[in-house]
Amino acid sequence: MAAPPSGVNLALLDKLVAALSAKGLVTEAEITERQAITDRASPEIGARMVARAWTDPDYYALLMRDGKAAAEAAGASMAGAPELGVLENTPSQHHLVVCTLCSCYPRALLGYPPGWYKSFAYRSRAVREPRAVLAEWGTQIPDDMEIRVVDSTADYRWMVLPMRPAGTEGWSVEKLASIITRDALVGVALPRVAGSD
Amino acid sequence: MSAAHDGSAPRFAPGAQVRVKDDWPETRGPCHIRTPYYVRGRLGQVVRPLGAFPNPEDLAFARAAPRRQLYHVLFDQPPIWNDGKAGDTVMVEIFEHWLEEA
Amino acid sequence: MTEESPNRALHDIGGIARFRCTPVEHDEAPPDAFGKKVDAIRQILAQKKMMTVDELRRGIESIPQDEYFALGYYERWLRSIAALMVEKGVIRQEDLA
Numbered sequence: 036m037a038a039p040p041s042g043v044n045l046a047l048l049d050k051l052v053a054a055l056s057a058k059g060l061v062t063e064a065e066i067t068e069r070q071a072i073t074d075r076a077s078p079e080i081g082a083r084m085v086a087r088a089w090t091d092p093d094y095y096a097l098l099m100r101d102g103k104a105a106a107e108a109a110g111a112s113m114a115g116a117p118e119l120g121v122l123e124n125t126p127s128q129h130h131l132v133v134c135t136l137c138s139c140y141p142r143a144l145l146g147y148p149p150g151w152y153k154s155f156a157y158r159s160r161a162v163r164e165p166r167a168v169l170a171e172w173g174t175q176i177p178d179d180m181e182i183r184v185v186d187s188t189a190d191y192r193w194m195v196l197p198m199r200p201a202g203t204e205g206w207s208v209e210k211l212a213s214i215i216t217r218d219a220l221v222g223v224a225l226p227r228v229a230g231s232d
Numbered sequence: 233m234s235a236a237h238d239g240s241a242p243r244f245a246p247g248a249q250v251r252v253k254d255d256w257p258e259t260r261g262p263c264h265i266r267t268p269y270y271v272r273g274r275l276g277q278v279v280r281p282l283g284a285f286p287n288p289e290d291l292a293f294a295r296a297a298p299r300r301q302l303y304h305v306l307f308d309q310p311p312i313w314n315d316g317k318a319g320d321t322v323m324v325e326i327f328e329h330w331l332e333e334a
Numbered sequence: 335m336t337e338e339s340p341n342r343a344l345h346d347i348g349g350i351a352r353f354r355c356t357p358v359e360h361d362e363a364p365p366d367a368f369g370k371k372v373d374a375i376r377q378i379l380a381q382k383k384m385m386t387v388d389e390l391r392r393g394i395e396s397i398p399q400d401e402y403f404a405l406g407y408y409e410r411w412l413r414s415i416a417a418l419m420v421e422k423g424v425i426r427q428e429d430l431a
């Protein structure tokens with residue numbers, strides 16, 4: 036697990052905030068407000084987008100054409116955020132997102148990245164041995180399916196559009212969204228129907 | 233799409249064979265580049281242009297940053313590491329000034 | 335050979351041998367109050383055009399190697415933001431002493 040920040044850096048943060056406040060650049064109220072906005076971003080919004088794309092061809096088309104617009108339509112706050120690209124999994128291709136250079140992640144939509152996404156091990160290994168990393172998650176990708184690792188290096192942030200699993204015929208958007216996890220939106224897991232396999 | 237365009241058309245079309253420049257600005261002084269080391273000098277295929285964006289190499293130093301075309305470029309994974317499974321790939325966002333015709 | 339190119343920058347860690355045998359810890363915890371505050375400051379300064387994400391990254395990339403791998407994620411951000419604000423003359427080094 037991540038170690039807590041050192042006393043030196045806790046003090047540095049206080050001094051930075053004080054210095055920026057003295058310049059009128061940052062207020063505690065602004066910090067609280069930004070945090071509240073960021074706290075509202077959530078994988079649940081991404082899950083609803085996927086579920087809707089599975090059931091609504093027009094929304095699917097919008098999602099593939101303009102991810103930011105599709106996220107806004109789902110209630111995400113995307114103002115000022117980078118472009119949102121969507122990577123569609125198919126029966127022959129599975130996408131896995133990583134950022135080897137830092138830790139680019141669709142924060143505006145999915146919220147704070149989890150610790151593992153930012154870890155040196157994930158950043159380093161996902162691009163080289165994706166099948167081993169996925170196996171550690173319990174995610175088996177068939178040998179005849181291409182794994183396409185997407186190294187998020189520049190101006191887009193990427194979300195995976197997983198395949199709709201069998202056994203979900205007739206489900207509501209809400210019920211479909213309930214099986215789409217944050218991990219599935221990054222590509223380290225697949226949506227699962229309880230009771231199957 | 234809100235991806236801005238700089239007025240110039242992308243030089244490479246989907247499917248174009250490209251080579252990433254085998255260039256190492258890291259050896260020449262302070263820099264900030266978004267082209268991972270492991271694709272330098274490698275052959276890839278343009279998947280699609282992604283729009284034009286201010287050059288991060290300039291943005292990083294608060295310099296005027298002209299827009300550059302950005303592409304999704306696909307690489308076979310095993311040759312990069314001499315490892316991995318045939319058919320697996322890596323797709324990377326790369327700016328046009330890092331790409332050459334191959 | 336790509337592996338361990340001598341020219342590779344320290345943050346450019348895709349596929350490097352150092353982490354090959356390190357399991358990916360399934361750390362799901364959200365950032366602590368420190369991390370959330372640093373992130374909020376980054377967003378505010380970006381919104382006010384005081385810094386770009388690439389300046390933030392450049393600052394992180396220039397953290398010396400031992401510290402880069404020892405500091406926590408949002409500690410690296412904080413160090414970069416603080417250095418940038420001093421570099422740009424927004425605040426003084428003495429303000430942070």
